[in-house]
Amino acid sequence: MDLIDIGVNLTGKQFKRDLDDVVNRAVGAGVGRMVVTGTSERASQEAAKLVLSYPGVLFSTAGVHPHDASSCSPAVIETLRNLAQQDGVVAIGECGLDFNRDYSPRPVQEKWFEAQLELAAELNMPVFLHERDAHERFAAIVKPWLDKVPAAVVHCFTGAADELAAYLDMGCHIGITGWICDERRGLHLRDLVAQIPPDRLMIETDAPWLTPRDLRPKPKGGRNEPAFLPHIARTVAACAGRKAADVARDSTRTAQAFFSLP
Numbered sequence: 001m002d003l004i005d006i007g008v009n010l011t012g013k014q015f016k017r018d019l020d021d022v023v024n025r026a027v028g029a030g031v032g033r034m035v036v037t038g039t040s041e042r043a044s045q046e047a048a049k050l051v052l053s054y055p056g057v058l059f060s061t062a063g064v065h066p067h068d069a070s071s072c073s074p075a076v077i078e079t080l081r082n083l084a085q086q087d088g089v090v091a092i093g094e095c096g097l098d099f100n101r102d103y104s105p106r107p108v109q110e111k112w113f114e115a116q117l118e119l120a121a122e123l124n125m126p127v128f129l130h131e132r133d134a135h136e137r138f139a140a141i142v143k144p145w146l147d148k149v150p151a152a153v154v155h156c157f158t159g160a161a162d163e164l165a166a167y168l169d170m171g172c173h174i175g176i177t178g179w180i181c182d183e184r185r186g187l188h189l190r191d192l193v194a195q196i197p198p199d200r201l202m203i204e205t206d207a208p209w210l211t212p213r214d215l216r217p218k219p220k221g222g223r224n225e226p227a228f229l230p231h232i233a234r235t236v237a238a239c240a241g242r243k244a245a246d247v248a249r250d251s252t253r254t255a256q257a258f259f260s261l262p
Helices: 019-028 040-053 068-071 075-085 108-125 134-146 161-169 187-195 226-240 242-259
Strands: 003-007 031-036 058-062 089-098 127-132 152-154 173-178 199-201
Touching: 003 187, 003 199, 003 226, 003 242, 019 031, 019 226, 031 040, 031 226, 031 242, 040 058, 040 075, 040 089, 058 075, 068 089, 068 108, 089 108, 089 134, 108 127, 108 134, 108 199, 127 134, 127 199, 134 161, 161 173, 161 187, 173 187, 187 226, 199 242
Parallel strands: 003 031, 031 058, 058 089, 089 127, 127 152, 152 173, 173 199
Antiparallel strands: none
């Protein structure tokens, strides 16, 4: 398989000791390109720095996650603007709304979500989006911007059928993670994934989170890695009634076009 992992959190402390090994294992498993997620000002800066150490293999996004929206400011947006113009920074985000945990007040989340959409439109860059338990408000905010940005992906989609249909109708891409491998929470995704057109479907690990529960042998410490993306691709293929090689080919082409990767 030749795969692109569109969402990996390689700036986290979980990868401090063995990042080279993690990247090399991923490449050895056929995951030749990975997009490192920027989730705060600092994480976005660290992600952009990582890109320079792994040219052609790592790329990154620049954004502020809704959990960290309270730390956002006009100065942070300016930092993101500058980062986004560096080589290898390929999208604005992770940005959006999270009404499940409400780590930042909802009005604050909304304010800085819209500010990042505005930035993406200004820079003509795709957006890497987060939504949890906030579908209606999220859709209302993002919809007016979708004809102003090149593309948008709802990363780590775990929603219901009507939400998927709404995002597809809006023209969004969909990111599927190892959540689909979870027999407790992900069963509904196994039925829904066949509804995602091949040119809108991308796959991701969201490492170190969302380790596929059915992965054998289980990874030490339960840490997810981009090397496990082929397992997710095979699960998606089985659920969609497609060949794994076709899912790999199409999701890679889609991600390459979405992020304008070489």
